[in-house]
Amino acid sequence: xxxxxxxxxxxxxxxATVSGIVLLLSLKPTTDPASASASGLPPQQSAxxxxxQGGSGAQRTGTQDITGDAVRTPYGSVQVRxxxxxxxxxxxxxxxxxQGGxxxQKTQLAVPRLNQAAVAAQSADIDxxxxxxxxxxxxxxxxxxxxxxxKASGGSSGSSDSGAAQALTLTGKAVRTPYGPVQVRxxxxxxxxxxxxxxxxxQGGxxxQKTQLAVPRLNQAAVAAQSADIDxxxxxxxxxxxxxxxxxxxxxQAGG
Amino acid sequence: MTTTLAGGRAARRQTMRRIRPRxxxxxxxxxxxxxxxxxxxxxxxxxxxxxxxxxxxIVNAGRIxxxxxxxxxxxxxxxxxxxxxxxxxxxxxxxxxxxxxxxRYTLCLVIAHVVLTMWGYALQAGKSFGGIVEQTISSVNELxxxxxxxxxxxxxxxxxxxxxxxxxxxxxxxxxxHVHLLTYAAVFLTFWxxxxxGNDFAVEPAAKTFWYALYGGVTFMVIWYRILTPIRLNLRHxxxxxxxxxxxxxxxxxxxxxxxxxxxxxxxGQFFRWRFLAPGMRFSSHPYSLxxxxxxxxxxxxxxxxxxxxARLRELRPGTRVWAEGPxxxxxxxxxxxxxxxxxxxxxxITPMRAxxxxxxxxxxxxxxxxxxxxxxxxxLWDELAKIAEERGARLMYAVNSPDGERPDISAESxxxxxxxxxxxxxxxxxxxGFAQSVYEALRGAGVPARRIHHESFEM
Numbered sequence: 036x037x038x039x040x041x042x043x044x045x046x047x048x049x050x051a052t053v054s055g056i057v058l059l060l061s062l063k064p065t066t067d068p069a070s071a072s073a074s075g076l077p078p079q080q081s082a083x084x085x086x087x088q089g090g091s092g093a094q095r096t097g098t099q100d101i102t103g104d105a106v107r108t109p110y111g112s113v114q115v116r117x118x119x120x121x122x123x124x125x126x127x128x129x130x131x132x133x134q135g136g137x138x139x140q141k142t143q144l145a146v147p148r149l150n151q152a153a154v155a156a157q158s159a160d161i162d163x164x165x166x167x168x169x170x171x172x173x174x175x176x177x178x179x180x181x182x183x184x185x186k187a188s189g190g191s192s193g194s195s196d197s198g199a200a201q202a203l204t205l206t207g208k209a210v211r212t213p214y215g216p217v218q219v220r221x222x223x224x225x226x227x228x229x230x231x232x233x234x235x236x237x238q239g240g241x242x243x244q245k246t247q248l249a250v251p252r253l254n255q256a257a258v259a260a261q262s263a264d265i266d267x268x269x270x271x272x273x274x275x276x277x278x279x280x281x282x283x284x285x286x287x288q289a290g291g
Numbered sequence: 292m293t294t295t296l297a298g299g300r301a302a303r304r305q306t307m308r309r310i311r312p313r314x315x316x317x318x319x320x321x322x323x324x325x326x327x328x329x330x331x332x333x334x335x336x337x338x339x340x341x342x343x344x345x346x347x348x349i350v351n352a353g354r355i356x357x358x359x360x361x362x363x364x365x366x367x368x369x370x371x372x373x374x375x376x377x378x379x380x381x382x383x384x385x386x387x388x389x390x391x392x393x394x395r396y397t398l399c400l401v402i403a404h405v406v407l408t409m410w411g412y413a414l415q416a417g418k419s420f421g422g423i424v425e426q427t428i429s430s431v432n433e434l435x436x437x438x439x440x441x442x443x444x445x446x447x448x449x450x451x452x453x454x455x456x457x458x459x460x461x462x463x464x465x466x467x468x469h470v471h472l473l474t475y476a477a478v479f480l481t482f483w484x485x486x487x488x489g490n491d492f493a494v495e496p497a498a499k500t501f502w503y504a505l506y507g508g509v510t511f512m513v514i515w516y517r518i519l520t521p522i523r524l525n526l527r528h529x530x531x532x533x534x535x536x537x538x539x540x541x542x543x544x545x546x547x548x549x550x551x552x553x554x555x556x557x558x559x560g561q562f563f564r565w566r567f568l569a570p571g572m573r574f575s576s577h578p579y580s581l582x583x584x585x586x587x588x589x590x591x592x593x594x595x596x597x598x599x600x601x602a603r604l605r606e607l608r609p610g611t612r613v614w615a616e617g618p619x620x621x622x623x624x625x626x627x628x629x630x631x632x633x634x635x636x637x638x639x640x641i642t643p644m645r646a647x648x649x650x651x652x653x654x655x656x657x658x659x660x661x662x663x664x665x666x667x668x669x670x671x672l673w674d675e676l677a678k679i680a681e682e683r684g685a686r687l688m689y690a691v692n693s694p695d696g697e698r699p700d701i702s703a704e705s706x707x708x709x710x711x712x713x714x715x716x717x718x719x720x721x722x723x724x725g726f727a728q729s730v731y732e733a734l735r736g737a738g739v740p741a742r743r744i745h746h747e748s749f750e751m
Binding site for chain 2: 064109136
């Protein structure tokens with residue numbers, strides 16, 4: 036029966052727990068977008084470079100892509116992009132939405148319905164998807180900001196790709212997935228994507244294997260499609276979705 | 292009525308076995324628990340490649356505390372599942388202290404988990420620390436199983452509150468105990484949000500399976516050892532009160548008869564949790580040690596009237612049905628590693644020592660009992676002890692306060708003087724915490740190694 040010191044023990048255990056957690060957290064790399072490429076993968080050796088037949092999606096005449104503000108929700112940011120043709124919304128997509136776990140499930144449930152609703156309503160006056168209130172509200176706010184931009188530009192058509200003569204490298208947003216961030220860099224030359232690569236992708240264990248499997252295929256698909264409208268690699272859904280989002284944000288910069 | 296239980300030859304023969312001390316499995320168990328904790332942290336580590344910002348860091352601190360709390364919660368419940376390996380090998384008293392300690396720690400982790408997670412979400416949503424309340428309300432409303440989890444957490448807070456020292460002492464034991472049982476409901480309610488909203492379980496099916504196995508295993512143990520085992524025991528042995536004997540004013544022995552009681556596997560030094568099916572006593576069960584080695588048809592407990600329950604025992608009528616759970620306790624002959632044994636009893640702590648004094652195998656002069664009481668009138672069961680001592684050739688000593696109330700000298704020196712070879716003894720000890728602490732120090736001072744001092748104490 037050693038003498039017990041309850042107070043000393045409590046202080047020791049508390050201090051050990053706090054410092055253990057702080058240590059664990061500090062050992063994790065941070066994903067500051069500025070330092071993103073530094074902590075990323077070695078550049079994927081993308082098989083691409085030679086682009087197939089042109090222009091399926093990136094350039095459209097008379098259509099305009101307008102990206103709304105990114106609206107933060109407790110589960111992640113929501114950002115809506117509208118494709119406007121002759122003053123009408125012809126397509127709405129979420130370039131950012133909460134990912135991972137329940138949030139990801141809710142996104143999968145809610146976003147397609149919100150996209151449809153936005154096109155149908157031609158305004159931000161759409162119903163909230165029940166069970167996904169935050170995402171819906173964020174979506175509506177971002178949609179409204181996109182609509183405001185559309186009005187400000189007078190709904191004018193025609194500002195399509197700048198089509199820079201020389202090659203231009205554009206890095207998309209780092210998109211968080213449950214397994215880690217995904218960030219895509221594209222090389223645009225003559226208004227066409229000539230190369231796509233992931234500067235960040237999930238690493239380690241199963242995630243790393245999936246990255247090795249999925250990323251080269253996604254890189255190829257991006258160059259082939261010339262848009263973010265590429266197939267998800269089965270078995271690597273989160274990574275694929277993150278890739279597509281980041282790719283879209285890079286394309287948005289190109290189309291800016 | 293002369294129902295002293297003298298001459299336990301049969302019982303003694305039963306415990307006549309080679310002295311082969313069984314090690315307490317405490318250390319391997321604690322190592323296994325630590326390994327599990329490391330596994331839980333590893334789960335977080337592999338599922339979290341990077342952290343974005345301050346909000347993310349705080350959410351992740353919330354995830355770590357949540358994972359650890361979920362893991363430990365299962366173990367806190369397991370510690371009270373009355374698993375024989377814990378109760379009889381590690382010792383009920385030690386396990387109860389573990390339970391209290393880990394329970395407090397787990398509750399702190401739960402609180403940290405709630406605050407950190409909500410704060411982190413609030414930061415990610417662009418709110419400050421003040422947005423935490425709003426964030427909590429919306430998370431409880433929006434996320435699956437969070438309503439249940441909120442109720443469960445509320446229950447845990449109430450249970451934690453009533454277990455704080457002063458509050459607990461102010462409450463009647465039964466009230467405290469029955470509120471404490473709500474922990475099962477709280478654990479059930481908080482379990483589901485771990486699976487449905489926990490990031491690591493959503494993305495890692497193996498982790499989810501492990502979590503179900505952990506909680507399922509604990510549930511099984513609780514049902515098996517806390518419900519089914521006692522039902523089987525009591526159906527088989529059909530115990531009733533045989534007689535109630537007043538030993539000294541304020542101390543009663545209760546004799547309990549039943550079928551094939553020697554088949555219960557109870558050892559001298561162990562205790563049962565007793566529930567007497569008499570009016571007003573039905574709903575509380577209390578731990579009392581056997582004060583004599585079990586006989587084939589008779590058990591005996593000796594109890595000092597301290598609380599409400601123990602005072603009522605004298606009014607028990609013969610024939611009253613008894614519901615017992617046990618045997619529990621690790622203070623048995625298995626702990627012994629030497630031929631010579633010193634038993635030290637303080638006050639009513641004599642009961643398990645009395646049973647051991649009777650049954651511990653040993654030649655004449657091997658067994659010594661030192662009995663500490665306030666006065667010679669308080670030396671309960673003295674006549675029996677004297678008889679056993681004479682029959683076995685064992686030594687019996689007592690230490691009481693002097694007539695002017697001075698406390699007897701139990702120190703390293705006095706112990707060494709009385710028992711010169713004390714450092715070659717195994718010491719079994721039972722008594723009030725203050726007494727046990729001072730005797731422990733005296734024993735250590737007299738050269739008895741800590742591993743050979745065996746004691747049981749039920750104070751937290």
